[in-house]
Amino acid sequence: MKHLGDILVEADIISKKTLxxxxxxxxxxxxxxxxVLEEMGVITEEELTEALSKQFNFKTIKNFVGHNYTQELLEMLPADFAMKKLVFPLKKKDSMLAVAITDPFDLETMEMLSRITGLQVIPVLATRKEILEAISVHYLKSSSGEGGEAxxxxxxxxxxxxxxxxxLVKEGYKVILAHDGLEALKLALSExxxxxxxxxVMPRMDGYGLLRAxxxxxxxxxxxxxxxxxKASTEDEQKALEFGFSDFIPKPVQPIRVVSRVKHVLEMTKKFRR
Structure with a gap:
């Protein structure tokens, strides 16, 4: 099997020095x-997916959100499992089930899929963004999060x-991701x-710099x-609030805490603006 780095270098996506x-x-x-390469900001999610497909000889799929999927097909994978593992059922044929996945290294999830469905699982690579959008539309019945608050x-x-x-997608919000403060600033202006x-703490611009901007x-x-x-001490929380942050979420991240804080801040913001 060819190394991922070599595939990316040969495709002129990254240089040898970057590798x-x-x-x-x-x-x-x-x-x-x-x-690591994604976090460095030198490759996109789409480029990584294409490179992984070449490395593992997997097929890829794009723009599958708008396809029609039967309820019977969707029920083969519980919604919570699809959300947690970032997988989406694409097509069942005879004893085989094609499933969109993001991580070809995750053999455990593919084995679990086989046990859950009793079928031979055919993995197809897709981006996290597209799988989340498909889950949002077909499992959560929201319009790609477009109607939700961004x-x-x-x-x-x-x-x-x-x-x-x-x-947050599970709660109906539209989520926009940025990998560093500078990208976040650009997206804040455009979105x-x-x-x-x-x-x-982030590359190029940290959270405090982003807030100031x-x-x-x-x-x-x-x-x-x-x-x-x-940094989750009382002093750190006080410093963040005094600096101008509306709230504070400590790591490790707990989903229920994230949702609760987001709802609270949005509600308080609405009350303040009335």
Whole structure:
């Protein structure tokens, strides 16, 4: 099997020097190379999916959200399982079930799918964004989150960002992801979210810098911002609130806490503006 890094270099998506930097960072972070490269901001989710498909010789699927899926097919995978594992049933034929997945390394989930359905599972690679959108539309019956309030999540850890995204999409919110503070600032200006959740420590611009930039611009100054941080002492919380954050979510992230804080801040913001 060809190495992921070699595939990306051959496709001119990253340079050899970038690959070397990522491999060095991987030794410290103990994360998969694809995750490291995404967190570095040098590849997109779509590029990673395509590269993984070449590495594992898996098919990929795009733009499948608008397809029709029978209730019988959807019921093969419980909604909570689909949300937790980021999988989506695509098609059943005879004793085989094609399932959209994001992680070809996750053999445990594929084995669980086989046990749950009693079928041979054929994995098809898709992006997290498309799978979440499909789950939102077909399981949660929301229009891709378009009718929900938009929340911008700025977090450089993909597992944490995905956990928050899944939790909020399940509640009907539209979630926009940014991998660093600078990207979050650009998205805040273009998307005008109702609320921002930001990690305190990120590449290029940290959470405090993002808050200052958001509050300094009249177009975004009224957007409430929640800080996400591993520093969870009373002093840290007080510092965040005094600095101008609307609330504070400690790590490790608990989905129920994220949803509760988001609902509280949005409700308080609405009351304040009445």
């Amino acid at each position: 070397e930097r990522a491999l060095e960072r991987q030794k410290t972070d103990k994360k998969r190379l694809g995750v 929340i911008l999540v700025a977090e450089d850890s993909l597992p944490v960002a995905t956990l928050i995204q899944v939790s 005008r979210p109702k609320l921002i959740i930001t990690d305190s 958001i509050k300094a611009n009249p177009m975004t100054s009224e957007i409430p911002i929640i800080m996400l941080t591993s």
